Each structure stands twice: as structure tokens, then as C-alpha cells.
Amino acid sequence: xxxxxxxxxxxxxxxxxxxxxxxxxxxxxxxxxxxxxxxxxxxxxxxxxxxxxxxxxxxxxxxxxxxxxxxxxxxxxxxxxxxxxxxxxxxxxxxxxxxxxxxxxxxxxxxxxxxxxxxxxxxxxxxxxxxxxxxxxxxxxxxxxxxxxxxxxxxxxxxxxxxxxxxxxxxxxxxxxxxxxxxxxxxxxxxxxxxxxxxxxxxxxxxxxxxxxxxxxxxxxxxxxxxxxxxxxxxxxxxxxxxxxxxxxxxxxxxxxxxxxxxxxxxxxxxxxxxxxxxxxxxxxxxxxxx
Numbered sequence: 489x490x491x492x493x494x495x496x497x498x499x500x501x502x503x504x505x506x507x508x509x510x511x512x513x514x515x516x517x518x519x520x521x522x523x524x525x526x527x528x529x530x531x532x533x534x535x536x537x538x539x540x541x542x543x544x545x546x547x548x549x550x551x552x553x554x555x556x557x558x559x560x561x562x563x564x565x566x567x568x569x570x571x572x573x574x575x576x577x578x579x580x581x582x583x584x585x586x587x588x589x590x591x592x593x594x595x596x597x598x599x600x601x602x603x604x605x606x607x608x609x610x611x612x613x614x615x616x617x618x619x620x621x622x623x624x625x626x627x628x629x630x631x632x633x634x635x636x637x638x639x640x641x642x643x644x645x646x647x648x649x650x651x652x653x654x655x656x657x658x659x660x661x662x663x664x665x666x667x668x669x670x671x672x673x674x675x676x677x678x679x680x681x682x683x684x685x686x687x688x689x690x691x692x693x694x695x696x697x698x699x700x701x702x703x704x705x706x707x708x709x710x711x712x713x714x715x716x717x718x719x720x721x722x723x724x725x726x727x728x729x730x731x732x733x734x735x736x737x738x739x740x741x742x743x744x745x746x747x748x749x750x751x752x753x754x755x756x757x758x759x760x761x762x763x764x765x766x767x768x769x770x771x772x773x774x775x776x777x778x779x
Contacts, residue, residue: 496511511561511578512546518568519544540564557583565649620716688767691718691742699741699761700732723767731765738763743775750775 519529530537542550543564551557558576562770565575676687690699692713699719700710704727713719723729733741738754745767756763 491721497738510546511575511582512544513568514559515568517566518546518565518570522568524568529564529567533560535563537722548579548582563687619680661679685771686723686725686729686767686769686772687719687746688729688731689718689744690721692716693740693742693745695737695740697733697737697740702732703727703731724768725769727769730766732762734764735763745772745776749777751777 501741506548519526524532526537526540529535533540539551542548543561551560558579560570561575561579564570565572635672690701690713692699692715695715696712698710699711700708701719701721702708703721703723709719722730731743735754735756738752741752743750743752743765750767750772753763753765765775
């Protein structure tokens with residue numbers, strides 16, 4: 489019956505190597521004296537097992553060559569308590585006997601990690617965690633970009649749409665009550681004309697109409713004008729009035745300026761969802777209807 493462990497069986501090739509007085513044999517004896525298997529030695533020195541076996545059999549052709557050979561031998565000797573100086577010296581003699589010129593010993597064994605079987609400098613768990621973090625950052629960036637894009641679109645749509653829809657007669661839609669703009673008491677048209685001001689009246693003919701009015705820096709006024717009711721605005725000579733309403737309700741509006749009827753536009757400007765009627769001191773006469 490074969491009572492040898494797997495590590496012992498795998499080490500048989502190493503024992504079949506060079507003579508008992510060779511460097512490899514002495515290193516192997518030092519390892520076995522410490523009860524260390526090749527697998528344990530490989531984990532400790534981070535040198536591939538096949539390179540350790542090559543050292544124990546004095547088969548240096550299997551090693552990477554150059555400074556790595558001396559580095560591996562020194563690491564092996566140190567791990568098993570063998571004299572590092574003696575081990576390197578013995579290897580140097582063998583190398584020179586074969587016509588080789590060994591390079592100077594490196595200052596560290598960091599390069600030996602390149603030759604590990606399946607060696608990685610980072611555990612799979614850390615790699616997976618870093619991958620998840622990177623994916624999370626990318627996903628967060630995409631979500632933030634989409635959210636910003638949607639907010640911009642929503643803000644643009646809100647700016648171009650009326651804040652209150654025009655009410656249709658005969659429906660149960662709730663509408664905003666007509667609001668009176670914050671302005672002083674309006675003089676009669678004759679008084680307004682004499683002072684250079686403009687008296688503007690906006691009337692809903694036969695049906696309720698939603699209207700928004702804006703006078704320069706004054707608070708804007710918007711809401712429904714009840715059927716056959718009117719809203720009155722007085723402008724100082726330097727002020728500008730903008731009246732906004734739905735295109736479908738243009739025919740139901742009647743506008744007078746200083747008591748004279750004015751034309752009511754029925755077409756929207758490009759990029760606008762509402763019709764705009766602009767009234768100023770210098771341009772209002774062009775809106776007046778000819779007698």
C-alpha cells in the first residue's frame with residue numbers, strides 16, 4: 489500500500505535529481521528537515537512550484553534565467569534556514585562551470601511574482617468589489633445625466649405652456665377667477681389720452697376667455713374674464729403691455745385703447761404657444777382699426 493501523501497509523491501522527481509552533495513540536494517534536505525512541503529514553500533516564497541523542483545534537481549535550464557535564478561535560490565535558502573551566501577555562491581560556481589555569467593543579485597524578489605502559476609496581486613473578491621464600484625459610479629453618472637436632461641425638457645415645456653387653460657362654455661372645468669391687475673384706479677380714456685397714458689380695456693364677448701397680462705416689472709395677472717366682462721389696464725407713457733391668450737379665443741376678445749377699437753391678432757409667433765398682443769405708447773396707433 490502506498491502511504492505517501494500527495495506532496496511526498498510529487499516531490500519524488502526532485503529527489504531523483506542531482507547528487508546528495510549538490511546545491512539542490514542540500515536545499516531539499518534543509519526543507520525536509522523543517523517539515524515544509526513544496527506547496528507550502530511555494531506559498532511562502534511566491535515562487536512557482538515547478539521552479540522550486542528545478543532548483544532541487546539542479547535543473548537550472550527550467551528557471552527564467554539571469555537575475556531571477558539567483559533571486560529564487562536566495563529566497564529558497566532563506567525560507568528553509570540555509571545560508572543564503574553559501575547557496576548563491578554554489579549556484580554561481582555551477583553557472584560559471586557551464587559557461588554562464590550570472591548577473592548581480594537584485595535588491596528584492598518583487599519580480600519573481602511574475603512567474604507564479606496563477607499568481608495574482610489582487611484577490612478575486614477585491615477585483616469584483618472594485619468592478620461593482622466602477623459600475624455603480626457609471627450608472628450614477630448616467631442617471632444624473634438623464635435626470636438633468638428631463639428637468640431641462642420639463643422646464644422648457646412649462647415655460648412655453650399657459651399656466652391655466654382657457655375654459656370652454658358648457659363644461660364643468662374649474663377656472664381661475666378673473667384677477668384685477670395691481671394698478672392705481674384707471675382714469676377715463678379722455679383723461680388718459682390727455683396725460684399721455686394709455687387706457688386699455690380687454691373684454692370677453694359672449695364667452696369666458698383666459699387671458700394673461702404683463703406690464704414691465706409689475707406683477708403679472710392671469711385668469712378667466714367672464715362672458716361680457718372686461719379687464720382694464722392703464723399704461724404710463726414708457727410702459728409696455730403684453731396680452732397673451734389662446735389662438736382659439738382670439739375671436740372672442742375685444743380690445744380698446746383710449747376708447748378706440750384695436751385689432752386682435754389671431755396667429756402665434758414662432759416658438760410660442762399663445763398669441764401675443766403688444767401695446768406701447770409709440771406703436772399702439774398701428775393696432776387701431778380705421779374708422
